[in-house]
Amino acid sequence: MSASGDSILLLGESGVGKTHYGAQLLRRLMKRDCRLSMNGQATNLEPFQAALESLSEGRAADHTATSIYVDSVWPVSKEDGTSGQLIWPEYGGEQIKSMIESRHVPDAWRTRVQQADRWMLMVRLQQTQLDDDVLSRPLSDLRKAAPDNPPHQISDQARLIELLQMLTYVRSMSSPGVQPGSSRLAVLLTCWDELGFEGTPPEALKARLPMFWAFLNSTWITPTVMGLSALGRPLNPHTSDSDYSSQGPEQFGFVVTPEGERSPDLTWPIHLLLDEHNYQEAG
Numbered sequence: 384m385s386a387s388g389d390s391i392l393l394l395g396e397s398g399v400g401k402t403h404y405g406a407q408l409l410r411r412l413m414k415r416d417c418r419l420s421m422n423g424q425a426t427n428l429e430p431f432q433a434a435l436e437s438l439s440e441g442r443a444a445d446h447t448a449t450s451i452y453v454d455s456v457w458p459v460s461k462e463d464g465t466s467g468q469l470i471w472p473e474y475g476g477e478q479i480k481s482m483i484e485s486r487h488v489p490d491a492w493r494t495r496v497q498q499a500d501r502w503m504l505m506v507r508l509q510q511t512q513l514d515d516d517v518l519s520r521p522l523s524d525l526r527k528a529a530p531d532n533p534p535h536q537i538s539d540q541a542r543l544i545e546l547l548q549m550l551t552y553v554r555s556m557s558s559p560g561v562q563p564g565s566s567r568l569a570v571l572l573t574c575w576d577e578l579g580f581e582g583t584p585p586e587a588l589k590a591r592l593p594m595f596w597a598f599l600n601s602t603w604i605t606p607t608v609m610g611l612s613a614l615g616r617p618l619n620p621h622t623s624d625s626d627y628s629s630q631g632p633e634q635f636g637f638v639v640t641p642e643g644e645r646s647p648d649l650t651w652p653i654h655l656l657l658d659e660h661n662y663q664e665a666g
């Protein structure tokens with residue numbers, strides 16, 4: 384880790400689980416039994432305070448207001464004793480949606496993209512839809528009456544590709560000659576517990592979003608695809624899960640490695656992104 388700070392560009396639309404992951408991560412860092420642990424005073428924890436309290440009571444936290452963007456600074460150390468600062472953002476996911484829809488990257492986001500060379504994209508597969516093709520909607524269906532002027536919508540796969548293409552372009556503007564896949568990228572498939580998928584995270588992504596999968600692999604040499612269940616199980620914002628609150632939220636949640644192994648270490652995806660040895664430069 385660098386002495387100045389490791390800024391991770393955390394990308395995720397609304398409802399993918401950014402806030403719950405942030406709160407659970409914070410708790411794991413403080414518990415100090417994972418690959419990364421907190422070794423000093425964290426600042427700007429206010430945005431996570433409400434989520435930490437809700438989880439302690441066994442309830443889900445609220446959606447983050449669209450206009451919010453706050454960077455929390457967390458002094459962390461690795462098992463080998465090296466230390467640095469992790470800059471973890473909390474923001475309303477509509478900001479990402481609006482960038483995709485307007486095809487415009489606001490100045491503040493432009494700076495963030497240019498300053499961070501480690502990107503973490505959170506995708507909740509259950510929120511994505513695969514458009515019909517000749518297999519899901521055979522040609523015989525075309526004879527049936529089509530709805531009048533169906534609204535044109537860009538598919539979820541195309542939206543994610545569009546987002547990454549915009550951001551790689553913005554990044555290359557600041558450093559000419561930089562290859563599109565030169566930033567480190569980890570894709571986290573969130574809410575893995577509700578997916579009910581038997582295979583590995585890369586297999587899930589390939590099965591669910593094949594075009595996006597092809598784009599990832601043609602742009603990054605080794606994109607990392609992991610599963611994440613920050614909560615470990617669904618929680619309700621209004622009723623408390625008494626088992627959750629009595630055992631403590633730190634007992635719940637897991638990540639799934641690209642090979643399909645489960646681990647309770649929620650700091651693992653970040654450790655992997657920050658680790659120089661786990662990354663191969665794009666050619």
Ligand SMILES: Nc1nc2c(ncn2[C@@H]2O[C@H](COP(=O)(O)OP(=O)(O)OP(=O)(O)O)[C@@H](O)[C@H]2O)c(=O)[nH]1
Pocket residue numbers: 395396397398399400401402403404443444445446447448474475476477573574575576577611612613614615616617618
């Ligand atoms: N089953 C399950 N649900 C989860 C998990 N993590 C988050 N959720 C639920 O997913 C919903 C969205 O989570 P948030 O963390 O608020 O999502 P967000 O990305 O911060 O969304 P915005 O604040 O709108 O940008 C909430 O209802 C959570 O209860 C998980 O690991 N498993």
Ligand SMILES: [Mg+2]
Pocket residue numbers: 401402403445446447474475476
């Ligand atoms: Mg949020």
